Amino acid sequence: MKPYIIFNPRAGSAIDRKTVLSQLGQLNPTALRITRKAGDAEKWARAALRTKCNYIVVAGGDGTLNGVVNGLGTEAKNVRLGIVPLGTGNDFARTLGLPSSIEQNVDILHSAKTKRIDLVRVKSKRVRYFVNVSAGGFSGVVGGKMTPKIKRTWGPLAYMRGAVAALSQLHSYHTQILLDDDEQLSAELYNVVVANGRFVAGGLPIAPDANPSDGFLEVVLGKHLSSKATILRRAKKVSVRSRPGMCFNVDGESVGNAPAVFQILPRALKFVVKR
Numbered sequence: 497m498k499p500y501i502i503f504n505p506r507a508g509s510a511i512d513r514k515t516v517l518s519q520l521g522q523l524n525p526t527a528l529r530i531t532r533k534a535g536d537a538e539k540w541a542r543a544a545l546r547t548k549c550n551y552i553v554v555a556g557g558d559g560t561l562n563g564v565v566n567g568l569g570t571e572a573k574n575v576r577l578g579i580v581p582l583g584t585g586n587d588f589a590r591t592l593g594l595p596s597s598i599e600q601n602v603d604i605l606h607s608a609k610t611k612r613i614d615l616v617r618v619k620s621k622r623v624r625y626f627v628n629v630s631a632g633g634f635s636g637v638v639g640g641k642m643t644p645k646i647k648r649t650w651g652p653l654a655y656m657r658g659a660v661a662a663l664s665q666l667h668s669y670h671t672q673i674l675l676d677d678d679e680q681l682s683a684e685l686y687n688v689v690v691a692n693g694r695f696v697a698g699g700l701p702i703a704p705d706a707n708p709s710d711g712f713l714e715v716v717l718g719k720h721l722s723s724k725a726t727i728l729r730r731a732k733k734v735s736v737r738s739r740p741g742m743c744f745n746v747d748g749e750s751v752g753n754a755p756a757v758f759q760i761l762p763r764a765l766k767f768v769v770k771r
Contacts, residue, residue, distance in 0.1 A: 497551045497608060499578060500544040501528040502537055502564055504556030508584030519598045520555055520580065523605055531560065541567025544575075551576045553605060557583015558628060562747040565615070566625050570764060578605045578768035585698040588628040591708060592769055609771050612763035613708045616692050619759075620744055621752025627765065628693035629702060632736065632744040632754065633669055633686050633718070669738040671754075673717065675731040683727070687718030688742065690734055690758045711762040734758040 501520055505513050520528065526549065529540040537556070541564040544552050552568075552575060554561045561579060568575065580601045581589035592611075594601060616626050671688065673681040689696075691703035691714040703714035715734055717727040734757070736742075741753030 497576070498524050498526045499551040499553040499576075499605065500540075500547070500549040501525045501553045501555055502531065502540045502544075502560065503528060504531045504537065504560040504582065506531075507556040507560060507582035516555070516582070516598065519602060520553075522602050523553065525553070531556070531563075535563070537561075537563025538567035540564075545571060550574055551578070551608070553578040553580060555580040555582055557581070558585055558587050558747045559583065559749070561588060562626055562628070562749065565627055565765070568765075569625060570615070570761065572765055574766070576608060576610055576766050576768055578608075580605070585696070587695040587698065588693045590695050590699060591628070591693040591706070592767060594770065604770055605768055607771055608768055610766045611709060611769045613765045613767045614692055614711060615761040615764035616690070616713065617759045617761060618690075618744065618746065618751055618756055620754070620756040624746055624749075624751045626692070626746040627708065628747060629689060629691045629696050630744055630746045630751070630758065631690075631696065632688040632742040632756070633671075633738075669740060669742045669754075671717075671736065671738040671742070673715070673729075674735040675715070675729055676733050677735075679729070679731075681717070681727065681729075683717065683719060685717055685719060685738075687716070688736055688738075688744075689716040689718075690714075691716065692760075709763065711760055713758060713760050732760045 531537050537560050554564050579589050618624050668684040671685045691706050692708045694703050694706045696702045706714040712730045715729040719725040736754045736756045738754040743753050744751050744756050
């Protein structure tokens with residue numbers, strides 16, 4: 497199958513554009529679209545759907561992947577999604593166990609073995625979809641500080657740099673969490689993380705037991721900055737309210753302040769994985 501490739505040349509490890517394009521050419525794509533500004537990944541994904549394309553390859557980082565996922569939404573049950581991880585973090589590719597080299601990923605994409613993956617819908621100020629992680633509270637503020645310039649300059653240390661920039665805004669939130677319209681929790685929290693994937697910030701195992709194919713979200717609630725002071729839950733639906741309204745981001749992009757509702761959409765996407 498010939499893929500429709502969406503390539504972000506500004507992704508963290510796409511340093512030699514000419515070489516990367518040559519390697520992507522080995523996939524013999526039906527089209528190769530280049531993102532130049534915010535929103536382009538979504539635009540090209542929607543364009544691919546209009547051509548009745550059933551195989552899309554994302555050559556970029558977690559942000560590019562998130563853009564493509566939002567361009568597809570819930571209309572991609574029969575579309576194969578492949579990844580060439582070129583970003584600063586590549587956290588979802590890490591959850592899938594994909595290698596870091598372009599050559600090895602090209603081989604995987606040629607084989608096109610697939611696995612069904614859960615999609616997550618979050619509704620706050622607007623509706624967004626994601627496959628990896630959404631973070632609110634202090635983590636949400638940190639995500640907002642991680643500009644493309646910081647990512648390019650700091651690489652794997654970008655999250656640390658963003659955390660330093662966000663320290664002046666550190667405070668707790670009086671938070672109510674409703675899980676599956678059943679269990680309710682109330683606590684003073686610094687962080688709320690809703691995870692489908694296992695990693696954030698270039699390999700930090702925020703939800704090491706997460707399985708993006710099991711139909712459940714991993715919920716990580718930070719009562720203090722210490723990693724030991726956490727509450728862990730699993731649910732299919734998570735509703736969050738807080739005072740003040742904590743800001744949530746998905747792969748660095750703000751989706752608005754609490755209240756926010758997260759809902760798992762089981763096995764909604766089909767990703768290419770290793771044999």
